[in-house]
Amino acid sequence: MGIGRKKAMVTGECVACGCCEGKCPLNAVEVYKGVIAKVDTGRCVGCGRCADHCPAQVIFICGQEAVS
Secondary structure, eight states, X not given: OEEOOXXXXXXXTOOOOOTTTTTOTTOOEEEETTXXXXXXXXXXXXXXXXXXXXXXXXXXXXXXXXXX
16 A cells, blocks of 8 residues: 545535636646536645635645555
8 A cells, every 4th residue: 555645625515616716737626517616636636726715715635645
C-alpha cells in the first residue's frame, strides 16, 4: 500500500453557486446538474483554489490518502 495525493472534497451543504468552477487550473470541479459541485478525483491535485473561492466554505482538501 502506498500514499496517494491530496484531493478536494465537497460536503453535502454545497449550494451550487459555481464560485469554485473555473478556479481549478485542471478543470477538476464542476457544478453537477445545478445541485452540487463535484470534483473529478482523477484530475484533482489538491491545490485548494476551489476551496479558497467557496463562499459557503464546504470544500475541503483531504490529506494524503492511502492507496493500494
